Amino acid sequence: MSCRLPRALPLALLGCVLVGTPLAGEKAPTESAAVLTRALTEAERGLAAGELEIAESRYRTALLEAGLLLGAAEASLGNLDEARAAFEQTTRVAVETRRGRLSLALILIEQGESGQAVGLLRRVVGAHPGDFAARRLMARALMAEDRVDEAVQELAELAEMAPGDLENLYLLARGHLIQQRPEAAAADFARLAEARPIAETHVLIGRTYRDFEAYGRAREALETALALDPRVRRAHYYLGTVELFDRGQALLESAMRHFEQELELYPDDPLSNLYLGTALVELRRHEEAVPHLELAAERGPSPADALQFLGRAYLALDRPGEALEVLRRGLELAEASAAVARGPADARERRLSSLHYQLALALRRTGDEAGAAVQFEAARQSSARSTQSSREILGRYLEGEPEEPASFTSSIGSILLPGWSEAAKRELVETARRALVQAYFNLAVMLTRSERFARGAELFEQAAAIDPDHPRLQYSLGVASFNAGRFEQATAPLSRALADNPGDDALRRMLALAWLNTDSYARAAELLAEDDERQRNPALQYAYGLALVRSGRAAEAEATFERLLRDNPDWAELYVVLGQAHAQQDDYQAATGYLRRALELDPGVAEAHATLGDIFLRQGKLEEAERALRAELRGHPGDRRARYTLAAVLELNRKAGEALVLLRALLRDEPRFADARYLLGKILLAEGAAEEAVGHLEAAAALAPADANIRYQLGQAYQKVGEIDRAARQFETFRQLKRARGNGEGP
Amino acid sequence: MLGAAPAGAGAQTGTPALTAALELLESGRPAEAEAALRRLLAAADGAAARDLLGLALSQQGRLEEARAQFARAAELAPQAAAPRQHLGRALIQLQRDSEALTTLRDAARLGPLDRDLARWLAAAELAGGDLAAAEIQLRSLAERHGSVTALMQLARLAARRADQEAALAALRRALELAPNAEAPLAAFAQVALRSGDPVAAIRALEPLTRMHPAVANHHYLLGVARMQVGEMPGAEEALRRALELDSPRAVTLVALGLALNGQKQFAEAETVLAESLQLDPGSVEALAALAEAQEGSQKLAEAERHATRALALDGGHARAHLVLGKIRMNQGRHQEARDQLLEAVAAEPDSPKAHYQLSLAYARLGDMERSEKHRELYRQALDEAERRLAEVRAQAGLGARGM
Numbered sequence A: 001m002s003c004r005l006p007r008a009l010p011l012a013l014l015g016c017v018l019v020g021t022p023l024a025g026e027k028a029p030t031e032s033a034a035v036l037t038r039a040l041t042e043a044e045r046g047l048a049a050g051e052l053e054i055a056e057s058r059y060r061t062a063l064l065e066a067g068l069l070l071g072a073a074e075a076s077l078g079n080l081d082e083a084r085a086a087f088e089q090t091t092r093v094a095v096e097t098r099r100g101r102l103s104l105a106l107i108l109i110e111q112g113e114s115g116q117a118v119g120l121l122r123r124v125v126g127a128h129p130g131d132f133a134a135r136r137l138m139a140r141a142l143m144a145e146d147r148v149d150e151a152v153q154e155l156a157e158l159a160e161m162a163p164g165d166l167e168n169l170y171l172l173a174r175g176h177l178i179q180q181r182p183e184a185a186a187a188d189f190a191r192l193a194e195a196r197p198i199a200e201t202h203v204l205i206g207r208t209y210r211d212f213e214a215y216g217r218a219r220e221a222l223e224t225a226l227a228l229d230p231r232v233r234r235a236h237y238y239l240g241t242v243e244l245f246d247r248g249q250a251l252l253e254s255a256m257r258h259f260e261q262e263l264e265l266y267p268d269d270p271l272s273n274l275y276l277g278t279a280l281v282e283l284r285r286h287e288e289a290v291p292h293l294e295l296a297a298e299r300g301p302s303p304a305d306a307l308q309f310l311g312r313a314y315l316a317l318d319r320p321g322e323a324l325e326v327l328r329r330g331l332e333l334a335e336a337s338a339a340v341a342r343g344p345a346d347a348r349e350r351r352l353s354s355l356h357y358q359l360a361l362a363l364r365r366t367g368d369e370a371g372a373a374v375q376f377e378a379a380r381q382s383s384a385r386s387t388q389s390s391r392e393i394l395g396r397y398l399e400g401e402p403e404e405p406a407s408f409t410s411s412i413g414s415i416l417l418p419g420w421s422e423a424a425k426r427e428l429v430e431t432a433r434r435a436l437v438q439a440y441f442n443l444a445v446m447l448t449r450s451e452r453f454a455r456g457a458e459l460f461e462q463a464a465a466i467d468p469d470h471p472r473l474q475y476s477l478g479v480a481s482f483n484a485g486r487f488e489q490a491t492a493p494l495s496r497a498l499a500d501n502p503g504d505d506a507l508r509r510m511l512a513l514a515w516l517n518t519d520s521y522a523r524a525a526e527l528l529a530e531d532d533e534r535q536r537n538p539a540l541q542y543a544y545g546l547a548l549v550r551s552g553r554a555a556e557a558e559a560t561f562e563r564l565l566r567d568n569p570d571w572a573e574l575y576v577v578l579g580q581a582h583a584q585q586d587d588y589q590a591a592t593g594y595l596r597r598a599l600e601l602d603p604g605v606a607e608a609h610a611t612l613g614d615i616f617l618r619q620g621k622l623e624e625a626e627r628a629l630r631a632e633l634r635g636h637p638g639d640r641r642a643r644y645t646l647a648a649v650l651e652l653n654r655k656a657g658e659a660l661v662l663l664r665a666l667l668r669d670e671p672r673f674a675d676a677r678y679l680l681g682k683i684l685l686a687e688g689a690a691e692e693a694v695g696h697l698e699a700a701a702a703l704a705p706a707d708a709n710i711r712y713q714l715g716q717a718y719q720k721v722g723e724i725d726r727a728a729r730q731f732e733t734f735r736q737l738k739r740a741r742g743n744g745e746g747p
Numbered sequence B: 001m002l003g004a005a006p007a008g009a010g011a012q013t014g015t016p017a018l019t020a021a022l023e024l025l026e027s028g029r030p031a032e033a034e035a036a037l038r039r040l041l042a043a044a045d046g047a048a049a050r051d052l053l054g055l056a057l058s059q060q061g062r063l064e065e066a067r068a069q070f071a072r073a074a075e076l077a078p079q080a081a082a083p084r085q086h087l088g089r090a091l092i093q094l095q096r097d098s099e100a101l102t103t104l105r106d107a108a109r110l111g112p113l114d115r116d117l118a119r120w121l122a123a124a125e126l127a128g129g130d131l132a133a134a135e136i137q138l139r140s141l142a143e144r145h146g147s148v149t150a151l152m153q154l155a156r157l158a159a160r161r162a163d164q165e166a167a168l169a170a171l172r173r174a175l176e177l178a179p180n181a182e183a184p185l186a187a188f189a190q191v192a193l194r195s196g197d198p199v200a201a202i203r204a205l206e207p208l209t210r211m212h213p214a215v216a217n218h219h220y221l222l223g224v225a226r227m228q229v230g231e232m233p234g235a236e237e238a239l240r241r242a243l244e245l246d247s248p249r250a251v252t253l254v255a256l257g258l259a260l261n262g263q264k265q266f267a268e269a270e271t272v273l274a275e276s277l278q279l280d281p282g283s284v285e286a287l288a289a290l291a292e293a294q295e296g297s298q299k300l301a302e303a304e305r306h307a308t309r310a311l312a313l314d315g316g317h318a319r320a321h322l323v324l325g326k327i328r329m330n331q332g333r334h335q336e337a338r339d340q341l342l343e344a345v346a347a348e349p350d351s352p353k354a355h356y357q358l359s360l361a362y363a364r365l366g367d368m369e370r371s372e373k374h375r376e377l378y379r380q381a382l383d384e385a386e387r388r389l390a391e392v393r394a395q396a397g398l399g400a401r402g403m
Helices: A027-047 A053-077 A081-092 A098-110 A114-129 A132-144 A148-163 A166-178 A184-197 A197-211 A217-228 A235-265 A271-284 A285-299 A302-314 A320-340 A347-365 A370-385 A422-447 A452-467 A473-483 A487-500 A505-517 A520-531 A538-550 A556-567 A572-584 A588-601 A606-616 A622-634 A642-651 A656-669 A674-685 A690-703 A709-721 A724-740 B016-026 B030-043 B047-059 B061-074 B079-094 B097-112 B115-130 B132-147 B146-160 B166-177 B182-194 B198-211 B214-229 B232-245 B250-262 B264-279 B284-296 B298-315 B316-329 B334-347 B352-362 B366-395
Strands: none
Touching: A027 A053, A027 A556, A053 A081, A053 A098, A053 A422, A053 A473, A053 B146, A053 B166, A053 B182, A081 A098, A098 A114, A098 A132, A132 A166, A132 A473, A132 B316, A148 B366, A166 A184, A166 A197, A166 A422, A184 A197, A184 A217, A197 A217, A197 A235, A197 A422, A217 A235, A235 A271, A235 A473, A271 A302, A271 B030, A285 A302, A285 B132, A302 A320, A347 A370, A422 A452, A422 A473, A452 A473, A452 A487, A452 B366, A473 A487, A473 A505, A487 B061, A505 A520, A505 A538, A538 A556, A538 A572, A556 B097, A572 A588, A572 A606, A588 A606, A606 A622, A622 A642, A642 A656, A642 A674, A656 A674, A656 B316, A674 A709, A690 A709, A690 B132, A690 B264, A690 B298, B016 B030, B016 B047, B030 B047, B030 B316, B047 B061, B047 B079, B047 B316, B061 B079, B079 B097, B097 B115, B097 B132, B097 B214, B115 B132, B115 B250, B132 B146, B146 B166, B146 B182, B166 B182, B182 B214, B198 B214, B198 B366, B214 B232, B232 B250, B250 B264, B250 B284, B284 B298, B284 B316, B298 B316, B316 B352, B352 B366
């Protein structure tokens, strides 16, 4: 026995359960929406009360609930990739991941990635072996992976855990049918029928047997259904299809009787009309076929098929104009569905071929030979793509086509948000997206207020990915990125924010500085050129000058700096920069002049004393250097270079104890500062603490392997602790490094 | 916001005139309320009217006048909490912190403070070093207002006095109220790690690393916690992630070195640990771990050198003794090995490796009874380690790593 139809799970009769209902959600969508609203309200309340942790937690709850709703809505609209992304995101926003993972697994199964779904579900089931819903979904994923034995094992265990769960029992029965264990399946179905002794249960059983080509059992179940309730829906219809599938043309008349009986009870049933209509066409009873096919074409799930047979009937009745119209429509629908269909390709090609062929006949009948030739050729090509004969029995012709999407398939659309209108689903998408943006935005604001700009920027980016036009979002993202030092990332949102609000001067300046920091000097210069504030703000003027120099406009820059000095004769920082530039060129006299001028203007200006200290040290004026460096550190105790230079001066001034204290503190803050590490090791060695010195000097050598002085000191240290071989190796390295630098002797 | 209900004492309480004044205040008409209250007070003085008048003045930004009215109300009704709370709030707004502190302490003796005042008083007491007084206010905030911020502070205070149980209890409550918040999760993980419960720590750290994948410290702590339960590949993964996210820290490198040692990847561990020693040359942990890696690579002289250096800095370091013990075993110096391994066991009685090596040393020395005893202790320690690993695996699904 083999499964002739896709392994769709007709769960509707037993009550579906998935996202939004107990399997993945344990919360109906309306309930989830209520949780979402409450979470957002409580988050706002937490913010107002200064309870930032509560606010953060509730915003994250909102992200979770909104993500689940968004995923469910997208999935039910058929947007599986969007649903997948939404569900994936829910696993990264809150402590809880279960619902997101289950929903994601469902999408993966739907997308044919059931192997990945199995891996995902194993995490959930591994952590919670009693999670019934997860395990059932796991069984489904295993089934989709053709790992039937594992799936059935899982379902059997679940049946023991919850013997009253009818959906599980049904799935187990299907599993047994796939395993070709009809007796086991029959026992499951018997339990199912006992638990729900109604006609509909037997219809479901009969249909399932039919799907697995167990026609005898199918007839038996469907007849039992009719015995229990002669008016039960679909029993006659399925019996009709059983006759067709089982014996084809031989039982066509018998099949037709069942379809007629079904239509006596439910005259508008589209599938029964379709099957009866097509059967009548096969029997050349075209006049009788037409009304059935017209109804099926209008209301049925497979209008292309109905139109194709209707076209044939019209042609046979010599109504070529009408035939032409319906066949063209049928072809249009068939081509559209072929583009997105996931069913067997053969069936699609056969249908296309037949439609082209019928259309060709209709065109020829209306005298359009050229058009007919085109359609004959298209029919030939479609036919060639089909590996099977187009002359197949009627029952096989419709194989692989959906029968009753609303009730009998497991497509995401039918199991997520059941009963929701298209418009309501779209509205839900928008609601969920708005909630996501609000929650991401507010979380980002909380982070930036606590000066965690990089992380804030990441959350603003999440919000911008959903709704880039959200008010103030681009501005906030740009500012957060700027403050995080992520200038590259800041430029795009700042540019966009500036385009929205070109009169915002502060924003323009920030963008200019961002361009400056990303070496886009011309753009920075362009933005700063027309900034009036530049005339009052020397820092801006300075930035402008720098941008001009770096963008090759040195002449304009010179004028800018001249103007800067002329217009800002009291700008201390400017003198410091000029002093440093001259010191770099060993023009100590000019440098000292600029630096002293800076200090006259602002005794607390950063780096002026430190630069002077450096100059004095180079000149061997140790007392003056020490005084200058101490002055710098009084104003700016965190200046790492000043701390190190002062330690070096102290060591030279025979104040090793203080130097050690200074260096240890510095290295706590800057453990990779090789010069400081070396100096510490050197002083320790001189003070007789050779063991400790070894560690620091080894570290310094690793940080700056080409520094000959470190090697020399390390060699000395090894000598002191009695590691003579190591000492020799270090001295040798020292000599090699010196030679490489063209310098003969020791330090 | 009017804050605490107006003073309950005094003959005017509940009179229609007072009720009308209160309604005016609540509807944002303080000037009219002031006029009504002044008429009332002209007829008869009373605490409730003074208190309401203070609120009316306060709403109009006339804080000094409001303060005077609250102070008078407090004099008239010495057992009423509300005027004192209002007075305290006015003093805070006037930046007269010292007086506010005294007033709010008095008010707190009469009844629980409003949320903002309790928070202010707790912060003031903390700043002044009176932790017990701060704790009273924090408890009030936690219990009456469900304040997670207060619970976090209570946890910090408990941790400061090394009461890990109390810290964990406060953080558990905080996580009930704010299950997705980063700070309580991170604090819980840290306290759980400190109190020797890495499984609980992992339960907090796995969601943290999912929700905040760019925070290096969460990955670092997850690596440490996984290492503590013996989940070495998971530890390595988390620690490498931490190193990718942040500039290398010595402690992270040491942890990674230990995780690599735990997987017998000694050569790589040696590289990592050498880098850690560049950052912190005096780290005993790094020296001992490096010695372990070198011993694993059969670089026995190097290993001995680093283990000896570690022991020079910390004579009771278990791992350094273990490494030296193994080296001595390798050299056939079984008595010295035994002595080192006894030190290792004394320093870390739960170490399966140390018990195992010691059982071998005793066996080589012919002391089968002690050898068997330590073999049994080794099995017990191993069982315990495996139990914890199984617990982690169960909680995390199939592996210890999250999604």
